[in-house]
Amino acid sequence: MTLRDYADVLKKWWKIIAALAVVGLVAGGIFSLVTTSKYEATAQLYVSIPTSDSATELNQAATYLSRELKSYATVASSPYVLGPMIEDTGLNRSVSDVSDMVEVTNPTATSIIQINATAESPAEAQEIANGVADQLIKGVASLSPEVANRTDAVRAEVLSRAQQPTKPSGIPSLVYPAAGLVLGALLGVVLAFVLDSLIRRPRTLHELRSVQGASLTATVPRLKQLSDALSFDPAAIEQSGAAQPNPYVTTLRSRLQQRHAQVLPQVDGCATFVVTGSHTGDGASTVALELARSFAALGSRVALLDAHLSDRGLTNLLAQQDRPGVSDLLERRAGVDRSAVQLEPGLTFLPAGSPTGRASDLVCSEDMVSLLRELRAEFDVVIVDCSPLDESADAPVLGELADEVLLVTVPGRVGWDQLETGVAGFREVPVSLVANKVRSARGHAGLV
Template identity: 35%
Template sequence: MELRDYLRVLRQNWVLIVLLTLVGVAAASAYSLVQTPKYSSSAKVFVSTSGGASVSELQQGNTFTQQRVKTYADLATTAIVLLPVINSLGLDTTSEELAPHVTATAPLDTSLIEISVTDEDPAQAAKIATAVSESLTNVVESIETTNRPAGDDGAASTPTSPVRLTLVQHAAVPQAPVSPNVPLNIALGALVGLALGVGLAVLRATLDTRIRNERDVELISEAPIIGGIVFDPKAKERPLIVHADPHSPRAESFRTLRTNLQFLEPGRTDRAFVVTSSVESEGKSTTAANLAIALADAGARVLLVDADLRRPKVANYLGVEGAVGLTDLLIGRAELQDVVQGWGRNELYVLPAGSVPPNPSELLGSTTMVETIAELKRAFDVVLFDSPPLLPVTDAAVLARNVGGAIVVVAAGRAHRPQLRGAIAALQNVDAPVSGIVLTMLPTKGPDAYGYGRYGYGYGYGYVAREST
């Protein structure tokens, strides 16, 4: 995926991303509310050494002190220091339970030990921090105490300690809790929610194989995209938009499709195409009918053939008699001039499907059908064959091989990439060329919104909808 693909995914799933971000914020807020506030109080102890008047002795003493500071800091959480604190304050706990609440740190290159205590009671935290500092002072003095040798007079020496710990900062009662850190928790919750939202959006986009825009089509086939038709919720009510509302933007897109069709395969002497799709309900029949009307409006002599001998729709869309048609022509029960019907004021003619036969594929691949196609090409400027979808049956592939070109209709948001890939392969297997691809049902809003920028005009160009007469 490229950067623009990720941006499209974010725009397409922004509701999910925002929702999960808010859920993360709500979860973090709820977690912070149910947590019991804890307070932290700190005391500081200064470590020094006694004796030494020369500079060298002072430096040695300073080095000795810094080396011992880390050891003294580690002593702060041991039982020898904490038990006197528990006894003096009358705490209902053990040294093992108290130790996790006590931390002692020695800043680098200093002779200070900072002792911090965390507790749910701020006053209790301050008392314990001060008591631990005093107990550490006594324990270190007891450990480091040594006896000096006897003097010349034979008197016993007095025990002394070369190290002295001094409580230089008593623990103060904290006014604000250190946990829960509500702003930090909310920020982390929002970050986690945002990450989950983006991850789910990318996962959805990766697993979603539906075709949504022309780039998805270009990744599958090198066939040119010759048109784009936006989604019309009233398409079932007015399938012939070119006739019902000729000044609408959707009707203009069919006229643009007509123009692009004229530039397809300039080496071909005939203009006959099979209009098909991968699966059903992609708009192939309405595309064929509207394209035929647009071609006739431009002055071409057009024949629209309903070659969907399984579920014919052209006769119903155009309002012509469909009882007799292509089937009767192929079995020799009627002549061409008997089944072709004129439609509208221009040179548009319709050849309905007729009755549904039991063997549509055999009829469409028969020698009679090949001869009929050749005759239709000679009699009309453009011949459009509305055929069944490619994947369920082989009718369209057989017909496209004989006609010499296929226009594949792809419904955005409905057709899947494997389906289009299979449809293209079905045509290639019979050496039927894909003349062009038409995207239908394109969205008008959202990241994949279609604005007629490439295949037609936008809604703001100035067209005003008019009632058909």
């Protein structure tokens, strides 16, 4: 996969990524609210042995002290120290509770004992740290053996007393929502790639050529700028209009001319083409419009129908929402003379017409069959824009009345099974694939 392929996956599954990111944000926010802030206070003691003029005694004292310092750190968090400390300070806590709140360490290669006390309030943390330090001083003196008639062979002194902390210790509460947001988004990205890998999709022109029951007729490159007008995108039509013929539509029209000679002005007969897409947004409506314009420019008499009565894509694109159209014709509220719009010389457009709740019923009715029959008798080319396959079965039904179906698809957007099932739904009618929004790295655009 290329970098653009990865970007496509993220774009396709962005809703899942965004949803999990929001879930992570909310979870982090809740966790920050329910988590109690902790405050940490630190006291330090310096442990020493009275000096001696004898080098031997000094060496022995240093060895003894280094061994005993670890023991004193353990004693500091034992009931021997904590019990009296609780009595002296009047804390309403058990020895076990205070033991969990106290951490006593001896930094390597030092004679320092560091007492860290963590509590839910700054005052309590300070009181516990200083209380343990004061009690440990007494404990060190009482536990040290007598040496040369001295009762305090080992002496502990306060190096620094604990100060009341002003800020909570640990991770700031605002970090949890941010971390939840990032973790949720990362989980969403992983899930997006897992889901995308589970769905087999034809992504290259070679794979599209191997779709059973259809032939790849034309490819169109992805639109880079609105002024390019190189892909079947409504934005390109709105920006550039029909001033310049789309070369890829011309190649598509040429292939259809090879298969259906009756589309030519000097040849008797008529060819009907049903244009549909795999998904909404594949560009099928724009293919139908541009193809109709291309045939009209050739001199053919062309009828263009917006049979997507629910979405009315072409009707909206051409700003014909207020005119009667196909729905009014089929429900016999208007005639062809009132519904038809002359877009340009040789091109007659029948808009979708008034909104209706019976869109599929009307499209698949006998009246639609009669309408298409009348249009075939009057025009050289009839192009029917249908709803995409993921919305309704209108296109397969109307495909039975067509000479060929143009199925517009974007490589990598539809799964193999869905695409082949859609093609198989047209049964005997020839199906041509039009690959829209193809990147140049995936093949040359144009007639294939």
